[in-house]
Amino acid sequence: MTSTTTNSDIPERFWTGIPGTFCSYTASVRWAIILQNAVDDTAKEIEAIKSGEVKVNNKDLTLKQGNAIKNQLITLREELINDVELRQFTPEELAVSNLTSFNEYLAARKGDKIRWNHSEWLFCEIYMYRRINCYFALQSEWTKFDIFNSLKQSTFKASLHGVVELAIRYKNLLPIWKQNVENKDWDLLEILFKEFIEISLWGNATDLSLLTNATLDDIKSIQGAKAREASESKIVVNDTKLAWKTIVNANKDRKGPVRIDFVLDNSGFELYADLMLAGFLLNTGLIDKCVFHGKDVPYMVSDVMIKDLDILIQDLLDRDFFPTGSSTTPDSQALDLFANEITNFRKQDKLSIEADPFWTNELDYWNLDPSETKYHGAQMHKELSQATLVIFKGDLNYRKLTGDRTWKRTTPWKTAIGPLAHNGLVTLSLRTCKADVQVALKEGVDEELCALWEKDHPGKGSWWSSSGKWAVICFSDGQ
Numbered sequence: 224m225t226s227t228t229t230n231s232d233i234p235e236r237f238w239t240g241i242p243g244t245f246c247s248y249t250a251s252v253r254w255a256i257i258l259q260n261a262v263d264d265t266a267k268e269i270e271a272i273k274s275g276e277v278k279v280n281n282k283d284l285t286l287k288q289g290n291a292i293k294n295q296l297i298t299l300r301e302e303l304i305n306d307v308e309l310r311q312f313t314p315e316e317l318a319v320s321n322l323t324s325f326n327e328y329l330a331a332r333k334g335d336k337i338r339w340n341h342s343e344w345l346f347c348e349i350y351m352y353r354r355i356n357c358y359f360a361l362q363s364e365w366t367k368f369d370i371f372n373s374l375k376q377s378t379f380k381a382s383l384h385g386v387v388e389l390a391i392r393y394k395n396l397l398p399i400w401k402q403n404v405e406n407k408d409w410d411l412l413e414i415l416f417k418e419f420i421e422i423s424l425w426g427n428a429t430d431l432s433l434l435t436n437a438t439l440d441d442i443k444s445i446q447g448a449k450a451r452e453a454s455e456s457k458i459v460v461n462d463t464k465l466a467w468k469t470i471v472n473a474n475k476d477r478k479g480p481v482r483i484d485f486v487l488d489n490s491g492f493e494l495y496a497d498l499m500l501a502g503f504l505l506n507t508g509l510i511d512k513c514v515f516h517g518k519d520v521p522y523m524v525s526d527v528m529i530k531d532l533d534i535l536i537q538d539l540l541d542r543d544f545f546p547t548g549s550s551t552t553p554d555s556q557a558l559d560l561f562a563n564e565i566t567n568f569r570k571q572d573k574l575s576i577e578a579d580p581f582w583t584n585e586l587d588y589w590n591l592d593p594s595e596t597k598y599h600g601a602q603m604h605k606e607l608s609q610a611t612l613v614i615f616k617g618d619l620n621y622r623k624l625t626g627d628r629t630w631k632r633t634t635p636w637k638t639a640i641g642p643l644a645h646n647g648l649v650t651l652s653l654r655t656c657k658a659d660v661q662v663a664l665k666e667g668v669d670e671e672l673c674a675l676w677e678k679d680h681p682g683k684g685s686w687w688s689s690s691g692k693w694a695v696i697c698f699s700d701g702q
């Protein structure tokens with residue numbers, strides 16, 4: 224594993240016991256809420272089965288198993304609140320889920336008495352989601368049940384405004400994209416690339432003021448530039464131009480199909496925004512193939528599983544889910560068009576979605592390297608090596624890219640991502656900042672934002688990087 228950093232200067236990871244960090248706040252406050260929500264949503268599902276609203280094959284068994292799961296989740300929450308030592312996964316849990324790496328991690332630290340509030344944040348948070356998943360995976364009638372599905376769906380449903388606005392923009396831009404397949408207006412395409420990168424980046428935000436009613440001329444006009452400037456001011460590291468150059472070069476000296484992979488983050492509106500970026504890239508002929516990498520189990524509450532892409536497409540076509548009137552209204556037609564676009568991309572194998580267990584284990588992405596041969600690190604490195612560019616979405620992926628370590632905030636990106644800086648993968652991290660780890664800042668930026676955030680959040684100035692209000696776009700050429 225070649226890396227520009229020697230072991231001695233690689234800092235510790237963020238620990239849940241470091242007082243005053245977002246990390247310790249997450250462990251001591253937010254996880255208990257997430258678990259309580261899981262208990263409540265399991266209870267709701269049990270009630271819906273009891274009332275017959277949800278039809279099941281074997282009602283008595285399903286109810287019996289559902290209550291067992293609910294009680295296990297309540298016990299897990301108590302463990303968390305009582306800060307007990309983290310236990311290994313049991314043989315029966317190992318039989319249903321690929322979790323040996325977690326047990327190896329705990330065995331190697333037996334002496335440290337790893338507890339919920341005394342653990343590496345990255346490991347402990349993922350461990351929590353795997354513990355939750357085991358309870359469902361071990362109950363025959365609940366193995367396919369996604370405890371986070373109702374939250375995923377209600378959040379997406381609430382994004383109606385942003386969903387419709389983007390679908391209409393897509394429909395209006397489509398003819399221009401198709402004109403650019405043969406003779407490309409590279410300046411125009413670069414402007415659109417930046418817009419759709421920012422749409423994917425801010426995926427969680429639905430108030431996409433950037434594009435709602437901007438015509439193409441607006442985007443190219445001073446006004447458009449002002450709108451872009453406004454949103455760009457929140458992007459404190461911006462390597463978009465380097466990613467664009469990669470795509471242009473891959474087009475100009477085409478040695479084979481141009482492929483972009485997305486290591487996905489959240490389902491719902493963020494996935495929808497990622498599909499918009501993919502649609503732009505495919506319809507302009509800038510790329511031939513897009514591969515989405517999702518999760519194999521429910522994870523981090525809202526992360527994308529393969530079934531969530533199918534559900535998203537059904538939601539777009541469902542006039543009850545998105546009430547846009549009859550199928551002939553402009554809004555309905557725009558949603559239908561986009562849903563059919565995605566369906567056709569999948570049929571033509573221009574878009575595919577996969578889910579490898581590597582993305583839901585606790586290994587950071589320094590293991591996305593030929594040297595990691597035990598838990599699919601080498602396998603995923605080989606898979607991603609086929610891509611011209613690999614886009615990592617969201618905050619947890621950023622934490623795995625940087626090892627979730629307590630780096631100085633001016634640490635160069637290529638230092639923080641270790642082996643990934645030199646093992647051949649061309650990568651782009653699109654991250655809304657929602658955790659303590661923060662690197663690649665120019666001198667003075669952190670101090671300025673800490674002071675700004677401190678004003679309304681006394682004693683928590685450094686939590687600006689956990690607020691979701693700023694973002695970073697970080698590129699590495701892998702050389």
Ligand SMILES: O=P(O)(O)OC[C@@]1(O)O[C@H](CO)[C@@H](O)[C@@H]1O
Nearest residue numbers: 249488489617618619620657658
């Ligand atoms: O990856 P996302 O969806 O952008 O953010 C998820 C996230 O911010 O939520 C958790 C806080 O509990 C963090 O572990 C993780 O980074």
Ligand SMILES: [Mg+2]
Nearest residue numbers: 488489523526
């Ligand atoms: Mg997420």
Ligand SMILES: [Mn+2]
Nearest residue numbers: 488489617618
């Ligand atoms: Mn996210």
